[in-house]
Amino acid sequence: MVPAKTAKSVSGANRGFSLIELVAVLLVLGVISIVAASRFNNTDVAAVQSARDQALTAFFTAQQLAMARASDANPIQLTVTANSLNVTESGTSVVATGSAYPVTLPQGIAITSGTGSYEFDKLGRTSPGQLIIERGSTSATINVEATGYAYTP
DSSP states (O other): OOOOOOHHHHHHHOOSOOHHHHHHHHHHHHHHHHHHHHHHHOHHHHHHHHHHHHHHHHHHHHHHHHHHHOOSSSOEEEEEOSSEEEEEETTEEOEETTEESSEEOOTTOEEEEOOEEEEEOTTSOOOOEEEEEEETTEEEEEEEOTTSOEEOO
């Protein structure tokens, strides 16, 4: 008569992972690493988005300051150059929302359209325009309405 197998002998013989499980794990790790590497290689998108956010913040800051304390004696102005943004009150750079102006954009970022001065009145209005921010083949657009509202389309 052959003795019956006990639970102890069955569980002791099957330890470890099967080949199929190991291959599946390696395949999943490979897919994750390819996706992660592609996200880290394209820094142009992140740099342009960062510059876009800085420009929107500068427009918002200038508009809010103008509505809070602008007058004919102390105008609020946003000066946009190819690589910097400067919010001034009566010609003096301001410190607002944790940012000290002027702000220099990251290296390689250029504002190719919409440079110049935007003066804000007491109601937060300014001249309309459009900024185009570029780095390599990546770009972002900011529209500025006459009401002072700046946004990305």
